[in-house]
Amino acid sequence: MAIAVEELRTLGVHTLIRVGSAGSFQKKLKMGEGVIVTGAVRDDGTSSSYVPEIYPAVSHHHVLRALEKAASIIEHRCHMGIVLSTDSYYGARFNCETAKMIELLKKANTLCVEMESSTLLTLGGVFGLRTGSILTIREEIGEDEKPVTQAGEIFEDGLEKCIQISIKALELIIEKDKLFKFD
Numbered sequence: 001m002a003i004a005v006e007e008l009r010t011l012g013v014h015t016l017i018r019v020g021s022a023g024s025f026q027k028k029l030k031m032g033e034g035v036i037v038t039g040a041v042r043d044d045g046t047s048s049s050y051v052p053e054i055y056p057a058v059s060h061h062h063v064l065r066a067l068e069k070a071a072s073i074i075e076h077r078c079h080m081g082i083v084l085s086t087d088s089y090y091g092a093r094f095n096c097e098t099a100k101m102i103e104l105l106k107k108a109n110t111l112c113v114e115m116e117s118s119t120l121l122t123l124g125g126v127f128g129l130r131t132g133s134i135l136t137i138r139e140e141i142g143e144d145e146k147p148v149t150q151a152g153e154i155f156e157d158g159l160e161k162c163i164q165i166s167i168k169a170l171e172l173i174i175e176k177d178k179l180f181k182f183d
C-alpha cells in the first residue's frame with residue numbers, strides 16, 4: 001500500500017480511495033453492506049515507519065462527504081466509523097494478547113477488520129493527500145457469535161455497489177474541485 005501511495009503521489013495523484021473487503025466486528029454489519037471508514041486503528045507495521053502511532057489515521061473530509069453522498073445516490077446500505085487495520089489475518093487465533101485487543105476494540109465500537117486502510121490514511125495525512133476507504137463486509141457475525149464467511153453472490157453484489165459508490169464519489173469530488181481548488 002505504501003509503495004502504491006508513494007509512487008502514485010510522484011505521478012501527481014492527490015486523491016485516493018481504497019475499495020476493499022472486511023470482517024464484521026458488530027452484529028449490525030451484514031454481509032455485502034458497506035463501511036465508509038472515518039478512521040483506522042493503526043495495527044499495521046508500515047505506517048509507524050513514517051510517523052509514530054500517536055499520529056491519527058483519518059479519512060479526508062472531502063472524501064468522506066463524497067462517499068456518504070455517493071452511497072445515498074447509489075442506494076446501498078453503508079455504515080460509517082472506525083475500523084481495525086492489522087497485518088495479521090489469523091494472529092488472534094494464536095496469541096491471546098491479540099485476541100484481547102480485538103475484544104476491547106469490539107467493545108469500543110470498532111466496526112470491522114481489514115488490512116490496508118491505516119497505512120493509506122496515515123500516509124494521506126503525512127503527504128497532504130485526500131485519502132479514504134470503503135469496505136464491503138465479507139465475514140459477518142452469526143447467531144451463535146461465530147464468524148460466517150460467504151464470499152458469494154451477496155458479497156459480490158455489495159462489492160460491485162461499493163465500487164460504484166467510489167466512482168461516483170470521485171465524480172463528485174472532481175465537480176467540487178472545479179469550484180474550490182484543493183491544494
Ligand SMILES: O=P(O)(O)O[C@H]1O[C@H](CO)[C@@H](O)[C@H]1O
Nearest residue numbers: 019020021022089114115116
Ligand atoms: O480488502 P481486500 O483488498 O480485498 O483485501 C483483504 O483481503 C485480504 C485478506 O484476505 C487482505 O488484504 C484484506 O485487507
Ligand SMILES: O=c1cc[nH]c(=O)[nH]1
Nearest residue numbers: 021022023113114139
Ligand atoms: O474477515 C476479513 C475479511 C476481509 N479482510 C479481513 O482482513 N478480514
